[in-house]
Amino acid sequence: MKFLFEVTMDEGALAEDPAGELQRILRYWGGNLKHYALRPGDGSAIYDSAYREVGCWSVEDQAG
Numbered sequence: 001m002k003f004l005f006e007v008t009m010d011e012g013a014l015a016e017d018p019a020g021e022l023q024r025i026l027r028y029w030g031g032n033l034k035h036y037a038l039r040p041g042d043g044s045a046i047y048d049s050a051y052r053e054v055g056c057w058s059v060e061d062q063a064g
Contacts, residue, residue, distance in 0.1 A: 007055035013048040
C-alpha cells in the first residue's frame with residue numbers, strides 16, 4: 001500500500017506561513033488518522049486554517 005499526502009503550498013495561509021501552516025496540518029492529520037482503517041480507498045480532503053481545501057490524502061494499492 002501507499003499513503004499519499006498532497007498539499008498545494010502557493011496560496012492562502014500556506015503561502016503566508018508555509019512552515020507554520022504545514023506543521024498545523026500535519027499535527028491535525030497525524031492525530032486524526034486513528035479514525036481511519038488506513039485501507040486502500042480511504043482518504044479525505046485537507047484544509048488550511050482558513051478552512052480552504054488545499055489538498056488531500058489517500059491510501060492506495062501499490063502497483064507491483
